[in-house]
Amino acid sequence: MKILIQNGRVIDPASGFDQPADLAIAAGRIVAIGQAPADFNPNRTLDATGAIVAPGLVDLAVRLREPGHEHAGMLESEMAAAVAGGVTSLVCPPDTDPVLDEPGLIDMLRHRAEKLHQSRVLPLGALTRGLKGEVLTEMGQLTEAGCVGFSQAEVPLANTQVLQRALQYASTFGYSVWLRPQELHLGKGVAASGPLATRMGLSGVSVAAETIALHTIFELVRSTQARVHLCRISSAAGVALVRQAKAEGLPVTADVSINSLHLTDADMGYFDSRARLTPVLRQQRDRDALRAALADGTLDALVSDHTPVDDDAKALPFAEAEPGATGLELLWSLALKWGQASGVDLGTVLSRITTRPAQVLGTALSTLQGSVGQLAVGGAADVVLLSADGHWPVSGERLRSQGKSTPFSGYELPGRVLATLVGGHVAFEARPQA
Numbered sequence: 001m002k003i004l005i006q007n008g009r010v011i012d013p014a015s016g017f018d019q020p021a022d023l024a025i026a027a028g029r030i031v032a033i034g035q036a037p038a039d040f041n042p043n044r045t046l047d048a049t050g051a052i053v054a055p056g057l058v059d060l061a062v063r064l065r066e067p068g069h070e071h072a073g074m075l076e077s078e079m080a081a082a083v084a085g086g087v088t089s090l091v092c093p094p095d096t097d098p099v100l101d102e103p104g105l106i107d108m109l110r111h112r113a114e115k116l117h118q119s120r121v122l123p124l125g126a127l128t129r130g131l132k133g134e135v136l137t138e139m140g141q142l143t144e145a146g147c148v149g150f151s152q153a154e155v156p157l158a159n160t161q162v163l164q165r166a167l168q169y170a171s172t173f174g175y176s177v178w179l180r181p182q183e184l185h186l187g188k189g190v191a192a193s194g195p196l197a198t199r200m201g202l203s204g205v206s207v208a209a210e211t212i213a214l215h216t217i218f219e220l221v222r223s224t225q226a227r228v229h230l231c232r233i234s235s236a237a238g239v240a241l242v243r244q245a246k247a248e249g250l251p252v253t254a255d256v257s258i259n260s261l262h263l264t265d266a267d268m269g270y271f272d273s274r275a276r277l278t279p280v281l282r283q284q285r286d287r288d289a290l291r292a293a294l295a296d297g298t299l300d301a302l303v304s305d306h307t308p309v310d311d312d313a314k315a316l317p318f319a320e321a322e323p324g325a326t327g328l329e330l331l332w333s334l335a336l337k338w339g340q341a342s343g344v345d346l347g348t349v350l351s352r353i354t355t356r357p358a359q360v361l362g363t364a365l366s367t368l369q370g371s372v373g374q375l376a377v378g379g380a381a382d383v384v385l386l387s388a389d390g391h392w393p394v395s396g397e398r399l400r401s402q403g404k405s406t407p408f409s410g411y412e413l414p415g416r417v418l419a420t421l422v423g424g425h426v427a428f429e430a431r432p433q434a
Contacts, residue, residue: 003024009051011350021034030378044426053375079116079119080428084430089373090119186205194283277407294352332417359373384421
């Protein structure tokens with residue numbers, strides 16, 4: 001299949017390319033950026049007039065809810081949501097049921113995803129068996145099965161010695177460990193510690209839950225030199241520690257969720273369970289620090305933290321409701337909204353959801369390394385056509401994800417995803433607006 005994308009503004013953050021150009025695709029690869037070869041005869045032409053042509057988005061935090069939680073999200077619906085959101089590569093954590101701690105489970109998930117011919121699924125393997133924090137998994141076998149790193153998902157490690165051994169092993173073989181910094185005993189609340197949580201009678205999660213965990217992680221990284229990715233930093237104090245660790249030269253990267261980037265604890269309103277999230281929403285000073293850190297590169301990537309939750313699990317008192325929100329289809333619009341509010345140029349906005357997350361994955365991308373997150377001649381044709389104009393209303397009815405709950409419901413968000421190509425295959429096309 002030969003496809004020619006014409007008349008678009010091509011932006012590739014990896015190379016700094018930003019100008020009107022055509023993009024030619026053949027056999028799933030990009031064959032030209034700029035002028036198509038004279039003998040190139042496309043089977044299909046996509047008119048990108050007024051649109052941005054960019055690398056497919058790379059999302060580092062997506063729960064597909066399979067295996068084990070099919071009631072909350074079927075693989076088919078969540079993969080459809082991914083391409084509708086412009087996401088061509090996504091990382092899924094291991095906290096499924098059963099936990100992704102065996103090569104057979106990884107093979108099954110990847111096979112199921114590949115049959116759908118949509119986004120590329122990049123699984124994280126469990127760091128410990130069953131995520132119980134006791135025995136390390138067979139990291140070598142899981143890597144051979146396709147895991148791009150190892151994680152405890154939302155289950156903190158109580159035993160620091162186990163974490164130390166995991167980092168030593170990972171460092172020896174060049175694996176990366178993905179950790180959400182949260183101290184086990186201080187992180188059991190449902191809202192950010194502060195006056196609002198106190199007035200509402202909700203159990204609080206202090207900033208210390210994040211900073212204590214970060215201090216521990218950084219001390220272990222200093223001794224092991226293991227590559228660690230910090231998932232969903234949520235506080236200004238956490239940002240300061242990450243900035244200090246990077247200045248020291250520690251091999252760490254970090255991301256922030258669309259929820260923490262835009263919302264605060266005030267968005268809980270009158271116990272609105274749509275704002276029951278993990279990590280908890282913090283105060284405005286934390287949100288402002290996260291925005292600045294994403295702009296200056298202290299935080300490497302913006303993630304959707306997509307966690308589809310069914311209506312029944314949200315129709316409970318705030319403290320009992322299941323945490324999580326759908327986010328795949330909001331990633332581009334909320335990245336653009338951040339850029340517009342912060343005065344960040346489009347190239348930088350796109351880099352935080354394409355190039356920089358691909359760099360976090362690094363050599364784990366194996367055969368796709370050098371093409372995911374960027375537009376490169378000879379690279380995989382993972383391409384998205386985006387609009388930066390206009391606004392659209394967020395509502396559950398418009399979302400393809402099986403999980404309809406989002407704290408952004410009712411918002412008017414900027415920008416749209418017009419089309420998504422994965423490996424040269426048109427996986428999504430938006431319907432023309434009336």
